[in-house]
Amino acid sequence: AGAGHSSSSFRESSVGGKVPLGLRRRALRVLVTGGAGFVGSHLVDRLVERGDSVIVVDNFFTGRKGNVAHHLQNPRFEVIRHDVVEPILLEVDQIYHLACPASPVHYKYNPIKTIISLLIDDWWLRFNWLLRWHKTNVVGTLNMLGLAKRIGARFLLTSTSEVYGDPLQHPQVETYWGNVNPIGVRSCYDEGKRTAETLTMDYHRGANLEVRIARIFNTYGPRMCIDDGRVVSNFVAQALRKEPLTVYGDGKQTRSFQYVSDLVEGLMKLMEGEHIGPFNLGNPGEFTMLELAKVVQDTIDSEARIEFRPNTADDPHKRKPDISRAKELLGWEPKVPLHEGLPLMVTDFRKRIFGDQEESTQ
Ligand code: NAD
Ligand code: UDP
Numbered sequence: 001a002g003a004g005h006s007s008s009s010f011r012e013s014s015v016g017g018k019v020p021l022g023l024r025r026r027a028l029r030v031l032v033t034g035g036a037g038f039v040g041s042h043l044v045d046r047l048v049e050r051g052d053s054v055i056v057v058d059n060f061f062t063g064r065k066g067n068v069a070h071h072l073q074n075p076r077f078e079v080i081r082h083d084v085v086e087p088i089l090l091e092v093d094q095i096y097h098l099a100c101p102a103s104p105v106h107y108k109y110n111p112i113k114t115i116i117s118l119l120i121d122d123w124w125l126r127f128n129w130l131l132r133w134h135k136t137n138v139v140g141t142l143n144m145l146g147l148a149k150r151i152g153a154r155f156l157l158t159s160t161s162e163v164y165g166d167p168l169q170h171p172q173v174e175t176y177w178g179n180v181n182p183i184g185v186r187s188c189y190d191e192g193k194r195t196a197e198t199l200t201m202d203y204h205r206g207a208n209l210e211v212r213i214a215r216i217f218n219t220y221g222p223r224m225c226i227d228d229g230r231v232v233s234n235f236v237a238q239a240l241r242k243e244p245l246t247v248y249g250d251g252k253q254t255r256s257f258q259y260v261s262d263l264v265e266g267l268m269k270l271m272e273g274e275h276i277g278p279f280n281l282g283n284p285g286e287f288t289m290l291e292l293a294k295v296v297q298d299t300i301d302s303e304a305r306i307e308f309r310p311n312t313a314d315d316p317h318k319r320k321p322d323i324s325r326a327k328e329l330l331g332w333e334p335k336v337p338l339h340e341g342l343p344l345m346v347t348d349f350r351k352r353i354f355g356d357q358e359e360s361t362q
């Protein structure tokens with residue numbers, strides 16, 4: 001697709017900006033683990049568009065085949081059902097390692113009785129979920145690093161702002177080591193990703209592996225899991241279904257919400273650039289949950305009611321990325337503000353919830 005010739009003397013670079021035609025990069029073989037998920041599938045779209053051969057490895061635990069179904073006829077695209085906890089042999093130039101189930105604590109107060117929310121009430125099943133979670137972050141990341149080492153591929157880890165825990169520094173800069181409870185209910189997420197970062201740097205230092213680390217802040221957009229319990233998907237689905245918006249705690253805790261296309265551009269710039277990171281990739285626009293609820297009301301239904309619920313333990317009080325490093329070294333900054341990105345997600349959710357004829361924004 002996108003690797004074809006252009007009639008002008010410049011072509012649009014896949015990661016933004018213009019590239020002189022003579023310097024056109026060769027098509028790469030790229031592995032995206034977790035490529036059938038929310039972020040992964042948008043990344044796959046961009047990689048396929050620029051002409052790369054893309055392999056998705058996904059066990060469809062929280063992802064959907066439908067997210068990448070539109071590429072299945074493309075001979076340069078392949079999807080493999082595989083759990084990264086098991087070793088795998090592949091030959092690629094770059095690995096974007098996204099595979100990771102969403103955090104289990106999120107399902108705790110999910111009012112929709114999905115199978116998952118039922119599972120989470122059962123401690124034995126919850127324990128099994130946590131084990132799977134840890135295995136994916138630790139053993140899965142180890143396997144993908146081992147694969148990258150064997151074939152000499154460049155490896156990008158999608159870490160998270162959760163590594164900062166309940167931060168004592170605001171906004172969070174990459175040099176901040178974080179404030180994480182190692183034995184709390186959400187430590188599986190924080191500590192799992194922290195271990196993944198450690199493994200990544202160990203392979204870089206010990207095996208000379210080319211690595212990149214992105215610390216992703218809360219991201220939203222089309223194809224997000226509808227009932228995964230994250231705040232943006234919850235509020236949007238609730239407003240569309242005429243249910244009350246569930247605000248946890250007093251609603252004064254803050255988050256910074258990034259539209260998915262901005263994230264994907266940041267990930268690709270990071271992979272193609274010279275710098276290891278870690279880099280914060282997020283939108284510095286900071287909102288309390290009550291302010292977010294107001295944006296959702298303004299976008300979907302001004303009559304939507306708010307209902308307060310108890311908050312989860314160890315919930316970070318505030319979160320906002322300092323993105324100076326990414327601005328300076330990657331030439332990246334987010335472009336889509338919440339009031340522009342949210343309607344794009346709403347269109348997609350409306351279509352998936354009601355199955356109406358509305359045009360997809362994807
Ligand atoms: P997602 O759940 O939509 O995607 C993750 C994908 O990984 C899914 O397709 C899932 O089926 C797959 N997967 C899970 N375990 C696997 C395993 N063991 N083997 C193979 N595949 C497996 O989540 P997302 O929001 O797209 O997140 C992508 C990455 O970005 C994750 O690593 C996540 O931790 C990170 N991240 C996301 C956000 C966000 O706000 N979306 C914030 C911080 C970090
Ligand atoms: N691995 C993999 N695919 C490969 C190479 C390695 O899945 O092509 C896995 C391997 O099974 C191991 C992990 O990556 O569990 C770490 O590999 P490495 O070679 O670094 O360590 P070792 O196998 O020597 O313990």
Ligand code: UDP
Nearest residue numbers: 106229230231232234246247248253289315
């Ligand atoms: N939250 C909320 N209502 C919901 C879901 C979440 O008020 O229906 C709050 C949650 O307590 C947290 C914030 O929204 O303070 C962000 O939660 P999310 O799970 O989306 O992301 P994370 O906590 O991982 O940043």
